Amino acid sequence: MSFGESSLRASLLSRWLSERVWGLEHAFERARASGRAEDDTRLRIFFVLVLFAIGFVILAIGATRAALFSDAARADGRVAPAATTRADLVDRNGMLLAADLLHYGLYIDPREIWEPEETRRALLAALPNLDPNRLERALRGNRRIFVLGALTPEQRNKVHALGLPGVSFEPEQRRVYPLGTSAAHFIGFSDAGGEGIAGAEAALNEEIRAAAGGQIPLSIDLRVQGALEDELYKAVHEFTPKGAVGLVTDVHTGEILGMASWPVYDPNKPGKAGVYAQTNRAAATVFEMGSTFKAFTVAIGLDTGVATPNSTFDATQPFKLGYRTIHDYHAARKVLTLVEVFQHSSNIGTAKLAVAIGPQRMGDYFKRLGLTEPAPVELIETARPLTPKVWNEDAVASTSFGHGINVTPLALARAYNTILNGGRLIPLTILKKEPGESVEGRQVMSERTSLQMLSIMRANVAGEAGSGRSANIPGLSVGGKTGTGEKYDPAIRGYNRKRQVSSFAAVFPTNGPVEAKRYFVLILLDEPHGTARSAGYATGGWVAAPAAGRVIERIAPFLGVQRQPEIAEIAPAGATPVGDGQ
Amino acid sequence: MSLLDRKVRGFRLVDLIGVSLLVVLILGVYLAKTIAGRERAEIAAVERQIKAEQTRIRLLQAEVAHLEQPGRIERLSVGYLKMEPVTAGREATVEQIIDIARAGPPKKEKPVSIVAAMVNESDAIPGVPPPPPPEALPLRIAEASR
Numbered sequence: 001m002s003f004g005e006s007s008l009r010a011s012l013l014s015r016w017l018s019e020r021v022w023g024l025e026h027a028f029e030r031a032r033a034s035g036r037a038e039d040d041t042r043l044r045i046f047f048v049l050v051l052f053a054i055g056f057v058i059l060a061i062g063a064t065r066a067a068l069f070s071d072a073a074r075a076d077g078r079v080a081p082a083a084t085t086r087a088d089l090v091d092r093n094g095m096l097l098a099a100d101l102l103h104y105g106l107y108i109d110p111r112e113i114w115e116p117e118e119t120r121r122a123l124l125a126a127l128p129n130l131d132p133n134r135l136e137r138a139l140r141g142n143r144r145i146f147v148l149g150a151l152t153p154e155q156r157n158k159v160h161a162l163g164l165p166g167v168s169f170e171p172e173q174r175r176v177y178p179l180g181t182s183a184a185h186f187i188g189f190s191d192a193g194g195e196g197i198a199g200a201e202a203a204l205n206e207e208i209r210a211a212a213g214g215q216i217p218l219s220i221d222l223r224v225q226g227a228l229e230d231e232l233y234k235a236v237h238e239f240t241p242k243g244a245v246g247l248v249t250d251v252h253t254g255e256i257l258g259m260a261s262w263p264v265y266d267p268n269k270p271g272k273a274g275v276y277a278q279t280n281r282a283a284a285t286v287f288e289m290g291s292t293f294k295a296f297t298v299a300i301g302l303d304t305g306v307a308t309p310n311s312t313f314d315a316t317q318p319f320k321l322g323y324r325t326i327h328d329y330h331a332a333r334k335v336l337t338l339v340e341v342f343q344h345s346s347n348i349g350t351a352k353l354a355v356a357i358g359p360q361r362m363g364d365y366f367k368r369l370g371l372t373e374p375a376p377v378e379l380i381e382t383a384r385p386l387t388p389k390v391w392n393e394d395a396v397a398s399t400s401f402g403h404g405i406n407v408t409p410l411a412l413a414r415a416y417n418t419i420l421n422g423g424r425l426i427p428l429t430i431l432k433k434e435p436g437e438s439v440e441g442r443q444v445m446s447e448r449t450s451l452q453m454l455s456i457m458r459a460n461v462a463g464e465a466g467s468g469r470s471a472n473i474p475g476l477s478v479g480g481k482t483g484t485g486e487k488y489d490p491a492i493r494g495y496n497r498k499r500q501v502s503s504f505a506a507v508f509p510t511n512g513p514v515e516a517k518r519y520f521v522l523i524l525l526d527e528p529h530g531t532a533r534s535a536g537y538a539t540g541g542w543v544a545a546p547a548a549g550r551v552i553e554r555i556a557p558f559l560g561v562q563r564q565p566e567i568a569e570i571a572p573a574g575a576t577p578v579g580d581g582q
Numbered sequence: 583m584s585l586l587d588r589k590v591r592g593f594r595l596v597d598l599i600g601v602s603l604l605v606v607l608i609l610g611v612y613l614a615k616t617i618a619g620r621e622r623a624e625i626a627a628v629e630r631q632i633k634a635e636q637t638r639i640r641l642l643q644a645e646v647a648h649l650e651q652p653g654r655i656e657r658l659s660v661g662y663l664k665m666e667p668v669t670a671g672r673e674a675t676v677e678q679i680i681d682i683a684r685a686g687p688p689k690k691e692k693p694v695s696i697v698a699a700m701v702n703e704s705d706a707i708p709g710v711p712p713p714p715p716p717e718a719l720p721l722r723i724a725e726a727s728r
Contacts (some may be wrong), residue, residue, distance in 0.1 A: 064614040095650075
């Protein structure tokens with residue numbers, strides 16, 4: 001409606017109203033003129049009454065409507081406690097990992113307290129964790145102050161039942177990690193202000209805050225995580241390393257299904273754990289992995305066409321390269337096929353293969369496999385690798401069997417995923433991917449190489465000469481590669497044979513087409529100690545492979561991997577060609 | 583006689599109607615406010631109750647998650663029930679059941695359970711929950727670690 005129309009309507013209304021009033025006045029005048037003055041007054045009173053009645057009716061209708069249909073009750077502030085600031089974290093099946101839960105803060109107003117002594121005694125009895133000094137300061141103060149936070153509803157009710165004057169509560173949300181130490185490094189923790197500090201809490205901080213009141217599903221499967229942690233801790237108990245890592249990933253999607261790091265800490269009380277325990281060794285620590293790197297060298301050799309599974313390498317003598325001589329840990333002293341080089345974990349054979357590939361191509365492939373950059377994953381802890389400054393023959397020979405290059409277990413897992421999923425380099429993720437969701441990846445190797453590597457890794461576990469045979473689980477077609485990297489010791493300015501990083505990189509199932517469901521498992525122990533059961537050895541085949549096998553045996557049903565009847569699989573030690581991956 | 587002049591027991595009819603209307607209105611508003619107030623209090627109480635229940639449900643969900651920690655379940659199942667992860671040797675297909683039945687019961691000399699032994703020894707490891715208190719089921723724990 002235009003301004004002109006509205007002003008015209010207003011003037012018509014005022015004219016109509018004034019005409020009615022004047023008409024009424026004239027009626028009164030006429031009544032007075034006819035000698036009926038009493039009617040005149042009564043009429044006035046009547047009309048005033050009518051006007052009041054109309055006003056009253058309008059007010060009554062308005063009041064009734066407001067009373068019946070207002071939502072004032074919702075805004076009275078009594079029913080809405082403090083709002084959550086962070087979304088719940090759940091595993092891929094909806095199991096709760098982290099949540100904001102309603103707690104209460106305890107406040108004391110000394111001006112309302114009649115008997116401070118009685119209040120002090122009752123509060124200390126009801127709340128054993130209450131700091132007496134803090135309580136004393138509150139009781140002696142002159143204003144209402146905060147005394148203790150994070151009271152559970154039960155604790156609040158307990159204090160409330162005491163009926164103490166001057167003691168009150170304020171609702172507050174507190175981040176709680178109900179699983180305690182389970183998946184602690186993966187989930188991480190947040191500070192009292194609701195900001196993520198470590199793990200998924202820090203990695204997805206913005207998303208978690210934006211989705212407050214909802215849920216964010218993470219990639220881990222709590223059942224897988226439980227089995228992984230259990231077997232890792234058993235290995236830790238047996239071989240007493242200074243640190244340990246367990247990882248389970250889906251090679252096709254890059255989802256991290258389980259991630260364990262030892263020592264552990266409780267994210268509910270992160271301050272009580274030191275930095276050493278809080279460190280996520282899967283993401284933030286780099287290791288010289290040792291022989292698990294041989295899988296990459298063999299894969300590169302196959303992919304470049306430099307070698308086939310039946311290519312032979314003379315390992316009868318140590319390999320002299322410049323100023324250094326490369327030996328085998330378990331010297332076979334014979335000519336080995338490529339499969340045997342892998343099975344015997346021959347440093348000589350691998351170094352010769354790497355030299356044949358050439359520094360340029362080796363460096364290029366390592367880059368393509370993502371081994372020269374931090375593993376791209378949401379976790380902020382992911383560490384940068386230590387790589388050779390120059391890719392010359394010496395560097396290539398060392399890195400071919402996992403020396404002279406330090407990477408995180410996550411980077412190792414990503415590179416293994418690549419050689420096992422058909423040759424696609426995909427990022428790892430801590431977020432759940434929906435079934436059928438496409439994953440962007442760069443093709444860095446051929447599918448044929450991938451199938452060959454699956455066969456060779458299977459041979460290393462199934463074959464009697466394989467170094468990973470203790471991880472063999474009937475019917476699950478497990479493949480893998482052991483790794484034992486000696487650690488550099490600054491005290492002796494060289495590698496210390498007694499300080500090792502022992503690991504086992506496994507994949508299952510190795511059979512089936514390249515796109516079949518397939519999972520990677522890594523068990524790594526940092527400086528384990530041999531026991532009588534391991535015949536005094538602390539190498540990957542003795543300390544990590546059995547744990548990896550047990551993990552696979554336990555998680556296979558959760559991941560929907562069915563046991564297959566044992567079939568004539570890869571024959572040991574290069575007796576038959578495995579090039580077609582069948 | 584007009585409506586304004588009609589009287590009932592000395593009172594003008596129009597006045598009586600007006601007063602009656604006023605009384606009805608006052609009573610109506612009073613009743614509406616009273617009933618609405620009661621309803622409002624009831625709604626607020628129900629909403630408070632819903633909120634409290636939701637809070638309680640969240641607490642219970644967290645408690646369930648805490649009690650269902652994989653490590654805790656593992657420890658309890660080994661300690662109290664002498665259960666352990668199923669190995670490949672203990673799995674069978676439906677077709678194999680007849681063969682297993684024909685083979686008869688397994689030998690009584692069951693090998694020492696490595697899992698049970700390790701779990702029961704594991705109280706010294708951070709991250710591995712301690713075994714259940716010995717007074718709860720001392721016999722079973724002793725058997726498991728024998």
